[in-house]
Amino acid sequence: MSGAGLTGTEELLAEQPVSGGSTRQLIRRFIHHRLALVSLIILLLLIVVCFGAPWIAPYPQGQQDLLLGPTAPSAEHWLGTDELGRDYLSEILFAGQVSLAIGLFVALLATLVGTALGAIAGYAGGWIGELVMRITDLFLIVPAIALLAVIVQGLGPSPTTIVFALTALGWTYIARVVRAQVLSLREKDFVEAARGIGASNARIILSHLLPNLAGVIAVAMSLAVASAIIAESTLSFLGFGVQSPQTSWGSMLSQAAGYVGTPQVYLLYFPGLFILVTVLCVNFIGDGLRDALDPQGKNL
Template structure:
Protein backbone atom coordinates (compact mmCIF):
# COMPACT_ATOMS: atom_id res chain seq x y z
CA UNK A 1 0.00 0.00 0.00
CA UNK A 2 1.30 3.46 -0.89
CA UNK A 3 2.26 6.02 1.76
CA UNK A 4 -0.58 8.26 0.58
CA UNK A 5 -3.08 5.43 1.01
CA UNK A 6 -1.91 4.69 4.55
CA UNK A 7 -1.99 8.39 5.42
CA UNK A 8 -5.53 8.63 4.11
CA UNK A 9 -6.65 5.69 6.25
CA UNK A 10 -4.97 7.20 9.30
CA UNK A 11 -6.86 10.44 8.71
CA UNK A 12 -10.12 8.50 8.38
CA UNK A 13 -9.32 6.62 11.58
CA UNK A 14 -8.69 9.86 13.44
CA UNK A 15 -11.90 11.41 12.13
CA UNK A 16 -14.21 8.44 12.67
CA UNK A 17 -12.98 6.91 15.89
CA UNK A 18 -15.23 8.26 18.67
CA UNK A 19 -13.05 9.93 21.26
CA UNK A 20 -13.18 9.39 24.97
CA UNK A 21 -14.24 12.45 26.87
CA UNK A 22 -11.28 14.41 28.25
CA UNK A 23 -10.83 14.16 31.99
CA UNK A 24 -12.04 17.70 32.56
CA UNK A 25 -15.14 17.17 30.42
CA UNK A 26 -15.86 13.85 32.15
CA UNK A 27 -15.52 15.45 35.57
CA UNK A 28 -17.71 18.37 34.57
CA UNK A 29 -20.39 16.05 33.22
CA UNK A 30 -20.35 13.92 36.36
CA UNK A 31 -20.52 16.95 38.66
CA UNK A 32 -23.67 18.13 36.90
CA UNK A 33 -25.34 14.89 37.97
CA UNK A 34 -26.19 16.03 41.50
CA UNK A 35 -27.68 12.76 42.63
CA UNK A 36 -24.57 10.89 41.51
CA UNK A 37 -22.26 13.34 43.30
CA UNK A 38 -24.27 13.06 46.50
CA UNK A 39 -24.22 9.28 46.20
CA UNK A 40 -20.44 9.31 45.67
CA UNK A 41 -19.94 11.38 48.83
CA UNK A 42 -22.18 9.05 50.85
CA UNK A 43 -20.46 5.95 49.46
CA UNK A 44 -16.97 7.31 50.17
CA UNK A 45 -17.98 8.15 53.74
CA UNK A 46 -19.43 4.66 54.12
CA UNK A 47 -16.24 3.05 52.80
CA UNK A 48 -14.11 5.14 55.15
CA UNK A 49 -16.35 4.30 58.11
CA UNK A 50 -16.34 0.55 57.38
CA UNK A 51 -12.71 0.02 56.42
CA UNK A 52 -11.60 2.43 59.12
CA UNK A 53 -13.85 0.82 61.72
CA UNK A 54 -10.87 -0.12 63.88
CA UNK A 55 -10.38 3.60 64.52
CA UNK A 56 -13.89 4.97 63.95
CA UNK A 57 -16.23 2.42 65.56
CA UNK A 58 -17.26 3.46 69.10
CA UNK A 59 -16.55 -0.03 70.48
CA UNK A 60 -14.13 -2.86 69.57
CA UNK A 61 -15.46 -5.60 67.34
CA UNK A 62 -17.21 -8.36 69.26
CA UNK A 63 -17.06 -6.66 72.63
CA UNK A 64 -19.90 -8.22 74.67
CA UNK A 65 -21.90 -7.19 77.70
CA UNK A 66 -24.23 -10.09 78.44
CA UNK A 67 -25.86 -8.18 81.29
CA UNK A 68 -26.99 -5.48 78.85
CA UNK A 69 -28.58 -7.75 76.24
CA UNK A 70 -30.56 -6.21 73.38
CA UNK A 71 -31.34 -2.57 74.07
CA UNK A 72 -32.87 0.11 71.81
CA UNK A 73 -30.83 3.01 70.38
CA UNK A 74 -29.52 5.42 73.01
CA UNK A 75 -26.83 7.99 73.57
CA UNK A 76 -24.35 5.30 74.60
CA UNK A 77 -25.27 2.98 71.70
CA UNK A 78 -26.59 4.94 68.72
CA UNK A 79 -28.07 1.88 67.01
CA UNK A 80 -28.68 -0.09 70.17
CA UNK A 81 -27.14 -3.41 71.16
CA UNK A 82 -27.76 -7.00 70.05
CA UNK A 83 -28.62 -10.08 72.08
CA UNK A 84 -25.00 -10.40 73.26
CA UNK A 85 -24.81 -6.78 74.34
CA UNK A 86 -22.54 -5.79 71.44
CA UNK A 87 -22.76 -2.24 70.12
CA UNK A 88 -24.78 -2.61 66.92
CA UNK A 89 -23.24 0.34 65.08
CA UNK A 90 -19.75 -1.07 65.62
CA UNK A 91 -20.84 -4.53 64.46
CA UNK A 92 -22.45 -3.07 61.32
CA UNK A 93 -19.29 -1.13 60.43
CA UNK A 94 -17.03 -4.16 60.89
CA UNK A 95 -19.48 -6.39 58.98
CA UNK A 96 -19.53 -3.84 56.18
CA UNK A 97 -15.89 -4.63 55.49
CA UNK A 98 -16.85 -8.13 54.38
CA UNK A 99 -19.94 -7.11 52.40
CA UNK A 100 -18.24 -4.23 50.58
CA UNK A 101 -15.03 -6.16 49.90
CA UNK A 102 -16.99 -9.04 48.38
CA UNK A 103 -19.12 -6.69 46.28
CA UNK A 104 -16.14 -4.76 44.91
CA UNK A 105 -14.03 -7.87 44.26
CA UNK A 106 -16.82 -9.70 42.45
CA UNK A 107 -17.64 -6.63 40.34
CA UNK A 108 -14.01 -6.21 39.29
CA UNK A 109 -13.44 -9.86 38.42
CA UNK A 110 -16.81 -10.30 36.70
CA UNK A 111 -16.24 -7.14 34.65
CA UNK A 112 -12.80 -8.28 33.49
CA UNK A 113 -14.02 -11.77 32.57
CA UNK A 114 -17.28 -10.60 31.00
CA UNK A 115 -15.64 -7.80 29.02
CA UNK A 116 -12.92 -10.06 27.66
CA UNK A 117 -15.29 -12.86 26.63
CA UNK A 118 -17.93 -10.49 25.27
CA UNK A 119 -15.39 -8.55 23.21
CA UNK A 120 -13.92 -11.75 21.75
CA UNK A 121 -17.36 -13.15 20.96
CA UNK A 122 -18.42 -9.95 19.26
CA UNK A 123 -15.27 -9.19 17.29
CA UNK A 124 -14.06 -12.67 16.33
CA UNK A 125 -17.51 -14.14 15.79
CA UNK A 126 -17.79 -17.50 14.06
CA UNK A 127 -17.83 -20.72 16.06
CA UNK A 128 -15.77 -19.13 18.83
CA UNK A 129 -18.33 -16.40 19.36
CA UNK A 130 -21.19 -18.89 19.21
CA UNK A 131 -19.50 -21.18 21.74
CA UNK A 132 -18.96 -18.30 24.17
CA UNK A 133 -22.55 -17.17 23.87
CA UNK A 134 -23.98 -20.67 24.29
CA UNK A 135 -21.94 -21.06 27.48
CA UNK A 136 -23.26 -17.66 28.56
CA UNK A 137 -26.84 -18.77 27.89
CA UNK A 138 -26.23 -21.95 29.87
CA UNK A 139 -25.14 -19.96 32.92
CA UNK A 140 -28.12 -17.63 32.56
CA UNK A 141 -30.72 -20.39 32.72
CA UNK A 142 -29.23 -22.04 35.82
CA UNK A 143 -31.03 -21.14 39.09
CA UNK A 144 -28.30 -18.90 40.49
CA UNK A 145 -29.06 -19.02 44.22
CA UNK A 146 -29.49 -22.81 44.23
CA UNK A 147 -26.24 -23.36 42.33
CA UNK A 148 -24.37 -20.93 44.56
CA UNK A 149 -25.66 -22.71 47.66
CA UNK A 150 -24.45 -26.07 46.30
CA UNK A 151 -21.03 -24.64 45.36
CA UNK A 152 -20.54 -23.02 48.75
CA UNK A 153 -21.65 -26.16 50.56
CA UNK A 154 -19.01 -28.11 48.67
CA UNK A 155 -16.13 -25.63 48.83
CA UNK A 156 -16.90 -23.99 52.15
CA UNK A 157 -18.49 -20.56 52.60
CA UNK A 158 -15.36 -18.44 53.02
CA UNK A 159 -15.22 -14.90 51.57
CA UNK A 160 -12.80 -16.15 48.89
CA UNK A 161 -15.07 -18.95 47.70
CA UNK A 162 -18.06 -16.58 47.79
CA UNK A 163 -16.19 -14.16 45.53
CA UNK A 164 -15.20 -16.92 43.11
CA UNK A 165 -18.71 -18.42 43.05
CA UNK A 166 -20.41 -15.06 42.46
CA UNK A 167 -17.87 -14.19 39.77
CA UNK A 168 -18.48 -17.50 38.01
CA UNK A 169 -22.14 -16.56 37.61
CA UNK A 170 -21.85 -12.78 37.45
CA UNK A 171 -19.91 -12.26 34.22
CA UNK A 172 -22.69 -13.34 31.86
CA UNK A 173 -24.70 -10.10 31.79
CA UNK A 174 -21.60 -8.01 31.13
CA UNK A 175 -20.49 -10.39 28.37
CA UNK A 176 -23.81 -10.09 26.54
CA UNK A 177 -23.85 -6.29 26.80
CA UNK A 178 -20.25 -5.94 25.59
CA UNK A 179 -20.79 -8.38 22.71
CA UNK A 180 -23.83 -6.44 21.49
CA UNK A 181 -21.88 -3.17 21.55
CA UNK A 182 -18.87 -4.69 19.77
CA UNK A 183 -21.12 -6.10 17.05
CA UNK A 184 -22.48 -2.60 16.40
CA UNK A 185 -19.01 -1.02 16.31
CA UNK A 186 -16.91 -3.54 14.42
CA UNK A 187 -18.33 -2.55 11.01
CA UNK A 188 -17.78 1.17 11.53
CA UNK A 189 -15.48 3.07 9.18
CA UNK A 190 -12.86 3.74 11.84
CA UNK A 191 -12.50 -0.02 12.44
CA UNK A 192 -12.09 -0.63 8.70
CA UNK A 193 -9.47 2.11 8.64
CA UNK A 194 -7.62 0.46 11.53
CA UNK A 195 -7.61 -2.84 9.65
CA UNK A 196 -6.42 -1.02 6.56
CA UNK A 197 -3.27 0.30 8.22
CA UNK A 198 -2.44 -3.19 9.47
CA UNK A 199 -3.65 -3.05 13.07
CA UNK A 200 -3.99 -6.49 14.63
CA UNK A 201 -7.25 -7.76 16.03
CA UNK A 202 -5.94 -7.42 19.57
CA UNK A 203 -4.86 -3.82 18.95
CA UNK A 204 -8.25 -2.96 17.47
CA UNK A 205 -10.00 -4.45 20.48
CA UNK A 206 -7.81 -2.74 23.06
CA UNK A 207 -7.17 0.62 21.38
CA UNK A 208 -10.35 1.27 19.42
CA UNK A 209 -13.27 -0.84 20.60
CA UNK A 210 -12.90 -1.04 24.38
CA UNK A 211 -12.29 2.72 24.89
CA UNK A 212 -15.58 3.37 23.13
CA UNK A 213 -17.32 0.93 25.48
CA UNK A 214 -16.10 2.68 28.64
CA UNK A 215 -19.52 4.04 29.54
CA UNK A 216 -21.24 0.70 29.04
CA UNK A 217 -18.57 -1.15 31.04
CA UNK A 218 -18.66 1.34 33.91
CA UNK A 219 -22.43 1.12 34.22
CA UNK A 220 -22.33 -2.68 34.02
CA UNK A 221 -19.66 -2.76 36.72
CA UNK A 222 -21.71 -0.51 39.00
CA UNK A 223 -24.66 -2.85 38.57
CA UNK A 224 -22.36 -5.78 39.33
CA UNK A 225 -21.29 -4.18 42.63
CA UNK A 226 -24.91 -3.72 43.68
CA UNK A 227 -26.04 -7.17 42.59
CA UNK A 228 -23.04 -8.83 44.27
CA UNK A 229 -23.78 -7.16 47.61
CA UNK A 230 -27.41 -8.25 47.34
CA UNK A 231 -26.42 -11.81 46.33
CA UNK A 232 -23.96 -12.13 49.22
CA UNK A 233 -26.55 -10.78 51.64
CA UNK A 234 -29.13 -13.25 50.33
CA UNK A 235 -26.75 -16.20 50.68
CA UNK A 236 -25.72 -15.16 54.19
CA UNK A 237 -29.35 -14.62 55.18
CA UNK A 238 -30.13 -18.16 54.02
CA UNK A 239 -27.14 -19.51 55.94
CA UNK A 240 -24.91 -20.34 52.97
CA UNK A 241 -22.73 -17.24 53.09
CA UNK A 242 -20.27 -15.80 55.58
CA UNK A 243 -20.03 -17.93 58.71
CA UNK A 244 -19.15 -17.00 62.32
CA UNK A 245 -16.92 -15.60 63.65
CA UNK A 246 -16.93 -13.48 60.50
CA UNK A 247 -20.07 -11.46 59.85
CA UNK A 248 -21.56 -9.51 56.97
CA UNK A 249 -24.67 -7.41 56.64
CA UNK A 250 -26.48 -10.46 55.29
CA UNK A 251 -25.52 -12.65 58.23
CA UNK A 252 -26.60 -9.88 60.61
CA UNK A 253 -30.00 -9.91 58.91
CA UNK A 254 -30.15 -13.67 59.36
CA UNK A 255 -29.30 -13.44 63.05
CA UNK A 256 -31.93 -10.74 63.59
CA UNK A 257 -34.72 -12.49 61.65
CA UNK A 258 -36.10 -14.01 64.84
CA UNK A 259 -36.89 -10.56 66.23
CA UNK A 260 -39.65 -9.81 63.72
CA UNK A 261 -42.72 -8.70 65.67
CA UNK A 262 -40.74 -7.92 68.82
CA UNK A 263 -39.47 -4.60 70.24
CA UNK A 264 -35.98 -5.60 69.05
CA UNK A 265 -37.02 -5.55 65.38
CA UNK A 266 -34.62 -2.62 64.92
CA UNK A 267 -31.87 -5.26 64.78
CA UNK A 268 -33.33 -6.25 61.41
CA UNK A 269 -33.84 -2.72 60.09
CA UNK A 270 -30.34 -1.29 60.43
CA UNK A 271 -28.31 -3.84 58.39
CA UNK A 272 -31.02 -3.73 55.73
CA UNK A 273 -30.81 0.06 55.66
CA UNK A 274 -27.05 -0.05 55.11
CA UNK A 275 -27.50 -2.53 52.25
CA UNK A 276 -30.22 -0.36 50.68
CA UNK A 277 -28.19 2.86 50.92
CA UNK A 278 -25.08 1.21 49.46
CA UNK A 279 -26.93 -0.32 46.51
CA UNK A 280 -28.75 2.94 45.72
CA UNK A 281 -25.52 4.95 45.88
CA UNK A 282 -23.70 2.56 43.54
CA UNK A 283 -26.57 2.63 41.03
CA UNK A 284 -26.79 6.44 41.04
CA UNK A 285 -23.02 6.74 40.58
CA UNK A 286 -23.27 4.39 37.62
CA UNK A 287 -26.00 6.55 36.10
CA UNK A 288 -23.87 9.66 36.53
CA UNK A 289 -20.80 8.09 34.94
CA UNK A 290 -22.87 6.75 32.05
CA UNK A 291 -24.27 10.20 31.30
CA UNK A 292 -20.85 11.82 31.57
CA UNK A 293 -19.18 9.25 29.29
CA UNK A 294 -21.99 9.27 26.70
CA UNK A 295 -21.00 11.63 23.86
CA UNK A 296 -24.65 12.55 23.50
CA UNK A 297 -25.40 12.07 27.19
CA UNK A 298 -27.98 13.98 29.12
CA UNK A 299 -26.75 15.10 32.49
CA UNK A 300 -29.26 15.52 35.26
Protein backbone atom coordinates in the same frame (compact mmCIF):
# COMPACT_ATOMS: atom_id res chain seq x y z
CA MET B 1 -9.38 17.98 11.88
CA SER B 2 -6.81 16.45 9.52
CA GLY B 3 -3.14 17.28 9.86
CA ALA B 4 -0.56 17.65 7.13
CA GLY B 5 0.80 14.37 5.90
CA LEU B 6 -2.04 12.19 7.25
CA THR B 7 -3.36 9.52 4.92
CA GLY B 8 -7.09 8.86 4.62
CA THR B 9 -6.75 5.78 6.82
CA GLU B 10 -4.89 7.71 9.52
CA GLU B 11 -7.57 10.40 9.43
CA LEU B 12 -10.27 7.81 10.10
CA LEU B 13 -8.30 6.45 13.04
CA ALA B 14 -7.75 9.94 14.40
CA GLU B 15 -11.47 10.68 14.18
CA GLN B 16 -12.80 7.48 15.77
CA PRO B 17 -15.67 8.26 18.15
CA VAL B 18 -14.06 7.54 21.51
CA SER B 19 -16.64 8.06 24.26
CA GLY B 20 -16.30 10.78 26.84
CA GLY B 21 -13.65 13.32 26.03
CA SER B 22 -10.98 14.86 28.22
CA THR B 23 -10.68 14.04 31.90
CA ARG B 24 -11.75 17.56 32.80
CA GLN B 25 -14.89 17.24 30.67
CA LEU B 26 -15.71 13.87 32.23
CA ILE B 27 -15.38 15.25 35.74
CA ARG B 28 -17.47 18.30 34.88
CA ARG B 29 -20.27 16.21 33.40
CA PHE B 30 -20.24 13.83 36.37
CA ILE B 31 -20.37 16.71 38.86
CA HIS B 32 -23.39 18.14 37.03
CA HIS B 33 -25.18 14.87 37.75
CA ARG B 34 -26.09 15.90 41.30
CA LEU B 35 -27.59 12.61 42.39
CA ALA B 36 -24.54 10.67 41.23
CA LEU B 37 -22.20 13.12 42.98
CA VAL B 38 -24.10 12.88 46.28
CA SER B 39 -24.16 9.09 45.93
CA LEU B 40 -20.41 9.00 45.36
CA ILE B 41 -19.82 11.08 48.50
CA ILE B 42 -22.08 8.80 50.55
CA LEU B 43 -20.45 5.64 49.17
CA LEU B 44 -16.94 6.96 49.84
CA LEU B 45 -18.04 7.85 53.37
CA LEU B 46 -19.37 4.33 53.87
CA ILE B 47 -16.11 2.84 52.61
CA VAL B 48 -14.05 5.08 54.89
CA VAL B 49 -16.06 4.38 58.05
CA CYS B 50 -16.32 0.64 57.37
CA PHE B 51 -12.68 0.01 56.52
CA GLY B 52 -11.65 2.51 59.18
CA ALA B 53 -13.81 0.73 61.77
CA PRO B 54 -10.82 -0.41 63.89
CA TRP B 55 -10.17 3.29 64.59
CA ILE B 56 -13.64 4.80 64.13
CA ALA B 57 -16.06 2.27 65.66
CA PRO B 58 -17.12 3.22 69.21
CA TYR B 59 -16.47 -0.34 70.47
CA PRO B 60 -14.09 -3.15 69.45
CA GLN B 61 -15.51 -5.82 67.18
CA GLY B 62 -17.25 -8.59 69.09
CA GLN B 63 -17.07 -6.93 72.50
CA GLN B 64 -19.93 -8.43 74.51
CA ASP B 65 -21.95 -7.46 77.55
CA LEU B 66 -24.24 -10.42 78.17
CA LEU B 67 -25.90 -8.68 81.08
CA LEU B 68 -26.91 -5.81 78.80
CA GLY B 69 -28.60 -7.93 76.12
CA PRO B 70 -30.56 -6.32 73.28
CA THR B 71 -31.30 -2.67 73.98
CA ALA B 72 -32.87 0.11 71.94
CA PRO B 73 -30.79 2.91 70.41
CA SER B 74 -29.42 5.32 73.00
CA ALA B 75 -26.79 7.99 73.48
CA GLU B 76 -24.29 5.31 74.52
CA HIS B 77 -25.19 2.87 71.74
CA TRP B 78 -26.48 4.84 68.75
CA LEU B 79 -28.01 1.81 67.02
CA GLY B 80 -28.63 -0.18 70.18
CA THR B 81 -27.13 -3.55 71.07
CA ASP B 82 -27.82 -7.10 69.93
CA GLU B 83 -28.70 -10.20 71.94
CA LEU B 84 -25.08 -10.58 73.06
CA GLY B 85 -24.85 -6.98 74.19
CA ARG B 86 -22.58 -5.98 71.31
CA ASP B 87 -22.74 -2.40 70.06
CA TYR B 88 -24.76 -2.69 66.87
CA LEU B 89 -23.19 0.29 65.09
CA SER B 90 -19.71 -1.17 65.60
CA GLU B 91 -20.83 -4.57 64.36
CA ILE B 92 -22.43 -3.04 61.25
CA LEU B 93 -19.26 -1.11 60.40
CA PHE B 94 -17.07 -4.21 60.72
CA ALA B 95 -19.59 -6.29 58.76
CA GLY B 96 -19.53 -3.64 56.04
CA GLN B 97 -15.88 -4.43 55.38
CA VAL B 98 -16.86 -7.92 54.21
CA SER B 99 -19.96 -6.88 52.23
CA LEU B 100 -18.24 -3.99 50.44
CA ALA B 101 -15.07 -5.97 49.72
CA ILE B 102 -17.09 -8.83 48.23
CA GLY B 103 -19.13 -6.41 46.10
CA LEU B 104 -16.08 -4.55 44.77
CA PHE B 105 -13.94 -7.62 44.06
CA VAL B 106 -16.79 -9.49 42.36
CA ALA B 107 -17.58 -6.48 40.20
CA LEU B 108 -13.94 -6.08 39.16
CA LEU B 109 -13.41 -9.75 38.32
CA ALA B 110 -16.79 -10.20 36.64
CA THR B 111 -16.22 -7.08 34.53
CA LEU B 112 -12.80 -8.28 33.41
CA VAL B 113 -14.07 -11.75 32.49
CA GLY B 114 -17.32 -10.54 30.91
CA THR B 115 -15.63 -7.78 28.92
CA ALA B 116 -12.93 -10.09 27.59
CA LEU B 117 -15.35 -12.86 26.55
CA GLY B 118 -17.94 -10.44 25.19
CA ALA B 119 -15.37 -8.56 23.11
CA ILE B 120 -13.92 -11.79 21.70
CA ALA B 121 -17.37 -13.17 20.90
CA GLY B 122 -18.51 -9.96 19.25
CA TYR B 123 -15.38 -9.30 17.22
CA ALA B 124 -14.56 -12.85 16.18
CA GLY B 125 -18.14 -13.90 15.43
CA GLY B 126 -18.62 -17.26 13.74
CA TRP B 127 -18.30 -20.44 15.78
CA ILE B 128 -16.20 -18.71 18.42
CA GLY B 129 -18.89 -16.15 19.12
CA GLU B 130 -21.58 -18.80 19.11
CA LEU B 131 -19.62 -21.00 21.52
CA VAL B 132 -19.10 -18.15 23.98
CA MET B 133 -22.78 -17.17 23.81
CA ARG B 134 -23.99 -20.75 24.29
CA ILE B 135 -21.78 -21.04 27.38
CA THR B 136 -23.22 -17.72 28.56
CA ASP B 137 -26.77 -18.97 28.01
CA LEU B 138 -25.94 -22.13 29.95
CA PHE B 139 -24.89 -20.08 32.97
CA LEU B 140 -27.98 -17.90 32.65
CA ILE B 141 -30.48 -20.77 32.81
CA VAL B 142 -28.96 -22.28 35.95
CA PRO B 143 -30.81 -21.34 39.18
CA ALA B 144 -28.21 -18.90 40.50
CA ILE B 145 -28.89 -18.94 44.24
CA ALA B 146 -29.16 -22.75 44.36
CA LEU B 147 -25.89 -23.19 42.46
CA LEU B 148 -24.15 -20.56 44.60
CA ALA B 149 -25.29 -22.33 47.76
CA VAL B 150 -23.93 -25.66 46.48
CA ILE B 151 -20.59 -24.13 45.47
CA VAL B 152 -20.14 -22.27 48.74
CA GLN B 153 -21.12 -25.31 50.81
CA GLY B 154 -18.75 -27.52 48.83
CA LEU B 155 -15.74 -25.21 48.99
CA GLY B 156 -16.42 -23.63 52.36
CA PRO B 157 -18.28 -20.39 53.15
CA SER B 158 -15.31 -18.03 53.20
CA PRO B 159 -15.37 -14.53 51.62
CA THR B 160 -12.85 -15.71 49.01
CA THR B 161 -15.07 -18.64 48.00
CA ILE B 162 -18.09 -16.34 47.80
CA VAL B 163 -16.17 -13.88 45.58
CA PHE B 164 -15.19 -16.56 43.09
CA ALA B 165 -18.63 -18.18 43.14
CA LEU B 166 -20.37 -14.88 42.46
CA THR B 167 -17.81 -14.03 39.76
CA ALA B 168 -18.42 -17.38 38.06
CA LEU B 169 -22.08 -16.45 37.61
CA GLY B 170 -21.82 -12.67 37.42
CA TRP B 171 -19.90 -12.17 34.17
CA THR B 172 -22.72 -13.28 31.85
CA TYR B 173 -24.71 -10.02 31.73
CA ILE B 174 -21.58 -7.98 31.04
CA ALA B 175 -20.49 -10.39 28.31
CA ARG B 176 -23.83 -10.11 26.51
CA VAL B 177 -23.84 -6.31 26.69
CA VAL B 178 -20.24 -5.97 25.48
CA ARG B 179 -20.79 -8.45 22.65
CA ALA B 180 -23.82 -6.53 21.41
CA GLN B 181 -21.90 -3.27 21.40
CA VAL B 182 -18.84 -4.77 19.69
CA LEU B 183 -21.08 -6.24 16.97
CA SER B 184 -22.36 -2.73 16.21
CA LEU B 185 -18.88 -1.19 16.20
CA ARG B 186 -16.77 -3.77 14.37
CA GLU B 187 -17.99 -2.70 10.92
CA LYS B 188 -17.40 1.01 11.51
CA ASP B 189 -15.00 2.88 9.24
CA PHE B 190 -12.37 3.43 11.95
CA VAL B 191 -12.19 -0.33 12.59
CA GLU B 192 -11.85 -1.04 8.88
CA ALA B 193 -9.10 1.59 8.76
CA ALA B 194 -7.26 -0.11 11.62
CA ARG B 195 -7.45 -3.40 9.77
CA GLY B 196 -6.20 -1.65 6.64
CA ILE B 197 -2.96 -0.56 8.28
CA GLY B 198 -2.36 -4.06 9.63
CA ALA B 199 -3.43 -3.65 13.26
CA SER B 200 -3.77 -6.97 15.07
CA ASN B 201 -7.14 -8.14 16.35
CA ALA B 202 -5.99 -7.66 19.93
CA ARG B 203 -4.90 -4.09 19.20
CA ILE B 204 -8.20 -3.29 17.48
CA ILE B 205 -10.18 -4.60 20.44
CA LEU B 206 -8.05 -2.93 23.11
CA SER B 207 -7.28 0.37 21.38
CA HIS B 208 -10.27 1.00 19.14
CA LEU B 209 -13.30 -0.91 20.43
CA LEU B 210 -13.11 -1.02 24.23
CA PRO B 211 -12.48 2.76 24.64
CA ASN B 212 -15.82 3.31 22.92
CA LEU B 213 -17.51 1.02 25.43
CA ALA B 214 -16.29 2.82 28.55
CA GLY B 215 -19.74 4.11 29.43
CA VAL B 216 -21.42 0.74 28.94
CA ILE B 217 -18.73 -1.07 30.94
CA ALA B 218 -18.88 1.50 33.76
CA VAL B 219 -22.64 1.08 34.11
CA ALA B 220 -22.37 -2.72 33.93
CA MET B 221 -19.66 -2.72 36.61
CA SER B 222 -21.75 -0.55 38.92
CA LEU B 223 -24.67 -2.94 38.51
CA ALA B 224 -22.32 -5.83 39.25
CA VAL B 225 -21.32 -4.24 42.57
CA ALA B 226 -24.96 -3.87 43.59
CA SER B 227 -25.86 -7.38 42.40
CA ALA B 228 -22.93 -8.93 44.27
CA ILE B 229 -23.83 -7.21 47.54
CA ILE B 230 -27.45 -8.34 47.21
CA ALA B 231 -26.43 -11.91 46.26
CA GLU B 232 -24.02 -12.17 49.19
CA SER B 233 -26.68 -10.81 51.53
CA THR B 234 -29.18 -13.36 50.20
CA LEU B 235 -26.72 -16.24 50.66
CA SER B 236 -25.85 -15.12 54.18
CA PHE B 237 -29.51 -14.61 55.05
CA LEU B 238 -30.20 -18.19 53.97
CA GLY B 239 -27.29 -19.42 56.06
CA PHE B 240 -24.90 -20.25 53.19
CA GLY B 241 -22.78 -17.12 53.29
CA VAL B 242 -20.23 -15.64 55.66
CA GLN B 243 -20.01 -17.58 58.91
CA SER B 244 -19.10 -16.55 62.45
CA PRO B 245 -16.77 -15.11 63.67
CA GLN B 246 -16.84 -13.10 60.43
CA THR B 247 -19.98 -11.13 59.74
CA SER B 248 -21.55 -9.33 56.81
CA TRP B 249 -24.67 -7.24 56.48
CA GLY B 250 -26.46 -10.29 55.12
CA SER B 251 -25.46 -12.51 58.05
CA MET B 252 -26.61 -9.77 60.45
CA LEU B 253 -29.98 -9.82 58.70
CA SER B 254 -30.11 -13.59 59.15
CA GLN B 255 -29.29 -13.36 62.84
CA ALA B 256 -31.93 -10.65 63.37
CA ALA B 257 -34.72 -12.42 61.44
CA GLY B 258 -36.07 -13.93 64.62
CA TYR B 259 -36.87 -10.50 66.03
CA VAL B 260 -39.66 -9.76 63.53
CA GLY B 261 -42.73 -8.72 65.52
CA THR B 262 -40.73 -7.94 68.66
CA PRO B 263 -39.49 -4.61 70.12
CA GLN B 264 -35.99 -5.56 68.90
CA VAL B 265 -37.05 -5.52 65.24
CA TYR B 266 -34.65 -2.58 64.77
CA LEU B 267 -31.89 -5.22 64.62
CA LEU B 268 -33.34 -6.17 61.24
CA TYR B 269 -33.82 -2.64 59.96
CA PHE B 270 -30.31 -1.25 60.34
CA PRO B 271 -28.25 -3.75 58.26
CA GLY B 272 -31.04 -3.72 55.67
CA LEU B 273 -30.82 0.07 55.53
CA PHE B 274 -27.06 -0.06 54.94
CA ILE B 275 -27.55 -2.56 52.10
CA LEU B 276 -30.28 -0.42 50.55
CA VAL B 277 -28.27 2.81 50.74
CA THR B 278 -25.16 1.15 49.27
CA VAL B 279 -27.04 -0.42 46.36
CA LEU B 280 -28.85 2.82 45.54
CA CYS B 281 -25.62 4.82 45.66
CA VAL B 282 -23.84 2.40 43.34
CA ASN B 283 -26.71 2.48 40.85
CA PHE B 284 -26.85 6.29 40.83
CA ILE B 285 -23.07 6.46 40.38
CA GLY B 286 -23.44 4.14 37.41
CA ASP B 287 -26.02 6.49 35.88
CA GLY B 288 -23.67 9.43 36.37
CA LEU B 289 -20.73 7.60 34.81
CA ARG B 290 -22.85 6.57 31.84
CA ASP B 291 -23.93 10.16 31.22
CA ALA B 292 -20.40 11.51 31.69
CA LEU B 293 -18.67 8.95 29.48
CA ASP B 294 -21.35 8.78 26.80
CA PRO B 295 -23.29 12.07 26.94
CA GLN B 296 -25.00 11.52 23.57
CA GLY B 297 -26.11 8.01 24.45
CA LYS B 298 -24.23 6.42 21.55
CA ASN B 299 -23.46 3.22 23.38
CA LEU B 300 -26.72 2.66 25.25
